[in-house]
Amino acid sequence: MDADVVVIGGGPAGLSGAKALARSLRSVVVVDDDQPRNAAADGAHNVLGNEGIPPRELLATGRRELESYGGRVLPGRVTDARAVDGGFEVSLADGGTLTARRLLIASGAVDELPDVPGLAERWGRDVLHCPYCHGYEVRGQAVGVLATSPMSVHSAMMFSQLSPDVVLFAHTYAPSAEETASLTARGVRVVEGRVGGVEVTDDRLTGVRLVSGEVVPRVALVVTSFARARTEHLTGLGLPVEELRMGDLVLATKITAEPTGRTPVPGVWVAGNSTEPMAQVVASMGAGLMAGAQLNMDLITEDTARLVSARA
Missing domain, CATH: 3.50.50.60 (FAD/NAD(P)-binding domain)
Incomplete structure (x- = not known):
């Protein structure tokens, strides 16, 4: 051998x-x-x-x-x-x-990431998944969470410990009334509509773009891989x-x-x-x-x- x-x-x-x-x-x-x-x-x-x-x-x-x-x-x-x-x-x-x-x-x-344009290119930089791996680095900043399952609600709750400005994008998962109540209590705002991509300026994520064309300013987006x-x-x-x-x-x-x-x-x-x-x-x-x-x-x-x- x-x-x-x-x-x-x-x-x-x-x-x-x-x-x-x-x-x-x-x-x-x-x-x-x-x-x-x-x-x-x-x-x-x-x-x-x-x-x-x-x-x-x-x-x-x-x-x-x-x-x-x-x-x-x-x-x-x-x-x-x-x-x-x-x-x-x-x-x-x-x-x-x-x-x-x-x-x-x-x-x-x-x-394997959700099928949203731009996520793969930003993965591990400002498209994140783990509050213990990356959360401190975005503390106090504008954080978005892409909702694709109940785990996304869990992520939003976790990141709300690190920032008062967390938005949950109800992309392919709409939180239940009970989940929404918990999110609201933690100061997490829920935005309806599917996400169409991310906005990047000077190689930094600056916003999340809905398919409607609306852009919500964010500096980081949390996804469930x-x-x-x-x-x-x-x-x-x-x-x-x-x-x-x-x-x-x-x-x-x-x-x-x-x-x-x-x-x-x-x-x-x-x-x-x-x-x-x-x-x-x-x-x-x-x-x-x-x-x-x-x-x-x-x-x-x-x-x-x-x-x-x-x-x-």
Whole structure:
């Protein structure tokens, strides 16, 4: 085998898991295609000791730390992975392959945005989704929330803690009377009508444009994205994928796993947004560390059984 563990994905979860393994003197290779979910964000927040650190700077530091313990980061894209005798084989886009005794999946998720022109171009900058990731940066300012589901009402309530000027645009979801009462109590104004796009001046969002032509001045727009786990390159493993639901509302897809990261496929663990779509950077780091520790113990157990058998 090329390594004890191949980690697919070099984000916070993957690098944390790989580092734990390398510090346990395991051979580990991280394959990363350089598509971090938070690449558009100016900084990662609530990262104790590294508040506001640019996401790519955080990952670069993590790669250096991993390599200092003997771990390896391989730039590339995984196209498939499958079980083979004694472990797993990972196929790469350049035609190469890697073999490993175990796999850690940390490919993350992709955010699918509502079908409104201009959102994708502003994503992670002034088109936002998380009050804990971006809320403080727009505190006290004119914030809009694009209503597409009950989760949008939840977002408006959250952002009303950070600004007295929050508008809920009843785009494709009209809040109920009870929801409207709660929003009104929090000072959130509801604007009827579908949203047709965003207004941008000097590379800054300045307003939300309704299909009627009316423009409501805003400096940020909160949307609810659909987080889809990146699994298109993992079909050969047969990993089960499930929906994350809030009642009848489907919020995301995720790889099925135990809290430790162990999947139903023997020898495969998962961490980060691949299995916890709502996890922020620090939570993903913690999940990666847990998975790495679990993988190391699983390998120790296997190695010990072989040693006992050999002595017998």
